[in-house]
Amino acid sequence: MNVQEAWAMGYTGKGVVVTILDDGIERNHPDLKDNYDPKASYDVNDHDSDPIPRYDFANENRHGTRCAGEVAAIANNTICSVGIAYKASIGGVRMLDGDVTDAVEAQSLSLNPQHIDIYSVSWGPDDDGKTVDGPAKLALKAFTDGVRVGRGGLGSIFVWASGNGGRDKDSCNCDGYTNSIYTLSVSSATENGRVPWYSEACSSTLATTYSSGGSGEKQIVTTDLRKGCTETHTGTSASAPLAAGIVALALQANSQLTWRDMQHIVVLSAKPYKLNAPDWKTNGVGRRVSHSYGYGMMDATAMVKLSQNWTNVPEQQRCETPYLNGSKSFSKKSTLSVSVQTDGCGRVNYLEHVQAIVELSTSCRGEISIKLKSPSGTESVLLTKRPKDNFKKGFKNWAFMTTHSWGELSHGLWTLKIDSGNAEGKLESWKLVTWGTTTPPYQKPKQETSVPICHEGEYFLEGYCYKQCPVNFYEMNTTSSTNSTGSCLPCHKSCQRCNGELESNCIQCKDGWKLTNETFCTHLGKSINSFAVLVIQEKDWTKITIMSIIFGSVALTIVVIALVIIVIRKKHGKGEYKNYDQDAGNPLLSNGLSDGNEFAYFDDVEKSAAPI
Structure with missing residues (x-):
């Protein structure tokens, strides 16, 4: 997760406030007490300001204290561990040790949003492989209000564990909290870069941090109840607080980041390397992404470097x-x-x-x-x-x-x-x-940042790097003495994929168009005359000759029929023709068409087939 280099740059989380929504935190723990923040704490279960856990023989309410230590355990005191953001202010909300109602969730998610920057959450609906559940009315409003007005309008940042239902083949997209656009959803990887047995794969996961694995693999070291320490903190519950700590480092680097800025920075900086999964793919902008890991392992150093000179993304x-x-x-x-x-x-x-x-x-x-x-x-x-x-x-x-x-x-x-x-x-x-x-979400970073905008073999388009240009664009290579990159340039309007800007450079057509002679896209609504023009452009003289013979034969037939009609008219006289038309009925009308309608019909075809 590349945390130590971020520390070496001077980032410790100082000035950033994180709260743990859980079963309480042991505020007087020697590895937490100097960073404890009462303004970021509350006991929703007992309706008082003290989030101290309820103690019992089994130490059931240890979860929140363990998560808090991952974020903000004090450094260099020979006690337990060191938090990712070891100078951040840490608080806790005791809300899981009782009935977890919509009102309880909403009150917890909306606690002091002008003071708290990051809410770290490691709970959700039952991970039983059959539940589909998410925030109800009040909790949903807490989310939307948080991102709208929290942190002075920059938006509260909700970091959420993706779930532990892997053994029951659960999907985190059936968890409406981690599946929300308002949460930064975090999954787990073992120390050896494998998918843990408890991990849930889904498309809403944004990124990954380390956590426990199978037998013989290390677990997370952190603070524990009764002023103790543990080496056995596990699951995605342990991954979310690590992510919250990294987010705190990035916020220290730039306190003006919005909640959406932070998600962009995570996407841009996460590393897919050394994470093993069969479903890695490259998306349309050239980024590797997985249902098990999102965009990869969070990188604290890359995040703080991006954050330093970040320009806020445009309005959502x-x-x-x-x-x-x-x-x-x-x-x-x-x-x-x-x-x-x-x-x-x-x-x-x-x-x-x-x-x-x-x-x-x-x-x-x-x-x-x-x-x-x-x-x-x-x-x-x-x-x-x-x-x-x-x-x-x-x-x-x-x-x-x-x-x-x-x-x-x-x-x-x-x-x-x-x-x-x-x-x-x-x-x-x-x-x-x-x-x-509407507009590109960010511009090319300034030269002093070490995070490159495009790598070797990638193509640039409006602020993004692509391994392969998206539809409607083609790849133009540009090679310099130091790098070989390229740009994505627009195809002709008729092409969906192409190898150049001309109408004759089409490889694949847009909907409603048909590829002709492997180069041109012809609109399916074009008339016969339009198609004939294409044939002439291709200089297929054999086809032209055949079509000319056909059209000539048709024209000759029409002339002969016209002469016969003239002879008949002269033979039967004008009056008999009028009576036939008025009294006996027009035979074309009996078939549903009149002379006028027939020509109107073909006129309509010609009008609807105007060149595009």
Whole structure:
């Protein structure tokens, strides 16, 4: 996690306030008491200002004290350990030692938001592989108020453990707290860079810190109840406080960071190296991301370096795109794919969080798995099968969230895929909600920062580095004496993918266009005359000759028919023709068309096929 170099730069968390929402903290612990902050503390269970835990024979209420030591245990006192932010102010909220109601959660999440900077939380709904639960009305308001007005409008920072339900094949996207856009969700890695047995994989996880693993692997050393120490703190419960400590170091480097700035900095600085998982992929902006680790291991030094000269990201924008084609049924062992097209509502161009809000009924919820594919081709697993979930009513407007398309352009086709497994059901409705910015979220760092904007072999586009340019852009290499990078340049408007800027450089076409002769994209609504122009441009004289013969034959036939009609008119006389038209009825009308309508019909075709 590269903490010691950040310490060497002078960052200790001084001036930053962190609180632990848990079962209380032992405020008089010798490794905590000098950093204890009563303004960041409260006992919600007993309604007083003292967060001291309730002691019992089994020391059940040790969790909060252990988490507090990870953040702010004092350095160089020969007691226990040293916290990541060992000069930060630390408080605690005792709120788990009783009924955890919506009101209790809301009161805890909204404690003193103009004083507290970071709320570290290591709890959530039951990790039993069958629960789907999240914040209710009051807690949700505490989140939204916190990011809106907390820290003087910069936003409270909520750091959340991603969950320990791995053994029960749980999904952290069924936990509405860690699945929220307002929380910085943190997973765990063992000391050997492996996925722990308790870890839950999901698309809402942003990053990772170390924690416990299997037999023989080290656990976390921290403070414990009764002024003691422990070497056995475990799970994602231990990962979130480590992340909160790193966030405190970054806030010391720049106290003006917003809650969204911090998430951007985590994404940019996290390291995927030496973390083993089979599902690592590269998203549309060239970043490695995993459902087990998010964007990788948090890097304290990289975060403080980025924070030092950071410019606040633009205002958050939201775009909602509903699926308008009605409900869709699905049978057992089938895949249902449904898509929506979005332009970001003219507001969301550069993505941060993406949500698929799903209403779905099914005979067995645990059989269902769901994926979401972005226009850049990034596929997020929103839900994995959960064998213990036998619930038969499905999901009621559940917001599945992914961070995997962070930085991608929002415009284009998004596809939701539902694999039914051994269940049947119906997708009642779904809508895509994209969050992000209209303009690029950040500019190229100043030269004095050591964090490069693009690496060797990457391509630059409006503040982002891509391993492969996104759709609608092509790669232009530029090589200097010291580096070989490139830029992403726009394709012709008809191309979705291309190898140059010209209309004849198309490789793949946009929806509504067809690739012709492997170079041009022809609009499917173009008339025959438009197609003929393309044929002429290609100088296929054989086709031209054949078409000329056909058109000539048709024209000759029309002339012959016209002459016959003239002869008939002259033979039967004008009056008989009028009677036929008025009394006997026009034979074209009896087939649903009149002369006038027939020509109007072809006129409409020509008008609708105007060149684009």
